[in-house]
Amino acid sequence: MTVAAGDGITLRPYTPADEAVWNRWVAGAANGSFLFDRGFMGYHADRFPDASLLIERQGRLLAVLPAHRDGDGWASHRGLSYGGLVVAQPLGPEATLAVLRAVQAHGRRQGWPALLYKTVPLIYHRLPCEDDRWALWRLGATLVRRDALAAIGPTAAHWPPARRRPITRAMRERAALRLHWQAGDEAAASWPVFWGLLEAELQARHGQSPVHSLDEIRLLAGRFPAHIRLGLACQGAEVLAGAVLFEGPAACRLQYTATGDAGRRVAALDQLLEQAVAQAQAGGRWFDFGHSHEDQGRAVNAGLAFYKASFGASTVVHDHYVLPC
Missing domain, CATH: 3.40.630.30 (Gcn5-related N-acetyltransferase (GNAT))
Structure with missing residues (x-):
């Protein structure tokens, strides 16, 4: 079911019918990884009930969010090394803020108190797109863990x-x-x-x-x-x-x-x-x-x-x- 979220943004839960579209998006994304491919996410789907989203504006895909139900809330994504919004190209701070505000509202409608959001480390970006860090700060997100990767x-x-x-x-x-x-x-x-x-x-x-x-x-x-x-x-x-x-x-x-x-x-x-x-x-x-x-x-x-x-x-x-x- 597609849900309007303001600013022309609509959200719809991922279904198996979206697999080809999802995988093409991930393969060409600025911060994508084969870990987000449905062939990878699906191997442990029994342990991580899917709650992923496709996020659109005026019928055009803006981002996907790999996510799963996690206790009383949801997460992106405990079964993967990293997660968060996957974008074809940097959206910019304001557009990303609108997207994450819509994601936040979706969780609220579902009765979920919070989203655990694991960012995609910068070294996995083809183009820098850390707009989500700024948008998370603007929306009152709390930094709960910071790992030091050796690279x-x-x-x-x-x-x-x-x-x-x-x-x-x-x-x-x-x-x-x-x-x-x-x-x-x-x-x-x-x-x-x-x-x-x-x-x-x-x-x-x-x-x-x-x-x-x-x-x-x-x-x-x-x-x-x-x-x-x-x-x-x-x-x-x-x-x-x-x-x-x-x-x-x-x-x-x-x-x-x-x-x-x-x-x-x-x-x-x-x-x-x-x-x-x-x-x-x-x-x-x-x-x-x-x-x-x-x-x-x-x-x-x-x-x-x-x-x-x-x-x-x-x-x-x-x-x-x-x-x-």
């Missing part, structure tokens, strides 16, 4: 000399490793091998499991072979380290890494990550190591943060807001 810029000028690379060069002399990256069908047989290494390390070091199951990551990698890659560092037939990349048009995100004791002795993961950064820069992309936070962003894992900084990474912030409805 390296899209050119070699943004990769300053650092401790890690000389160490890696020294360790490289001790062992000849084969580094290779796979995607799609080529990676199908390698996922179980890497996932076994990843699960063992996460359990041993943190008592945790990966966010995705093996079946889920294989499903997503099959759906998005141009965006999900698996890198392996091997010595003979043995896999010493691995890394999973989620690649978009503007940035490459390091999603998972794993290595064992044998890999640490020869800096296998370091070598793999150096190559990943170089490949991202060759494509004009930022490289995002992700955050190093604990306790819902209130603390920093100093060792992990130091490791990322040793590659030359520096901080880009990722803001989460609560917008009252």
Whole structure:
């Protein structure tokens, strides 16, 4: 059902009939990502009941908002690394304010007290479009979390000399490793091998499991072979380290890494990550190591943060807001 919201803006809830339109919009958006594609959002739809919106003005699509029901309210989007308004081009502060005011009114009509709004970090924008930050402030949104992402810029000028690379060069002399990256069908047989290494390390070091199951990551990698890659560092037939990349048009995100004791002795993961950064820069992309936070962003894992900084990474912030409805 389409709902008029003032300023010529109308909102309508997403339905499966909108999938093709939604996916075309996301693919060409100034701040889009394959994470917003319905093929990605749909893999965990059972855990995140959809409450997404298509936002139009005079019949023309202005933005989409990936969102789901979240307790008494709604969120954009706890099941994704980031969320918020997805726009084809920057709308400008005033138009964005009108859009978010309409979103706010929609939540109020539904009886939802607030929207959790996770912004799209600037490094994932093809064009800067942070108008939503200003509009959120104008509408009384509260900043509830600010993550410090460790990132390296899209050119070699943004990769300053650092401790890690000389160490890696020294360790490289001790062992000849084969580094290779796979995607799609080529990676199908390698996922179980890497996932076994990843699960063992996460359990041993943190008592945790990966966010995705093996079946889920294989499903997503099959759906998005141009965006999900698996890198392996091997010595003979043995896999010493691995890394999973989620690649978009503007940035490459390091999603998972794993290595064992044998890999640490020869800096296998370091070598793999150096190559990943170089490949991202060759494509004009930022490289995002992700955050190093604990306790819902209130603390920093100093060792992990130091490791990322040793590659030359520096901080880009990722803001989460609560917008009252």
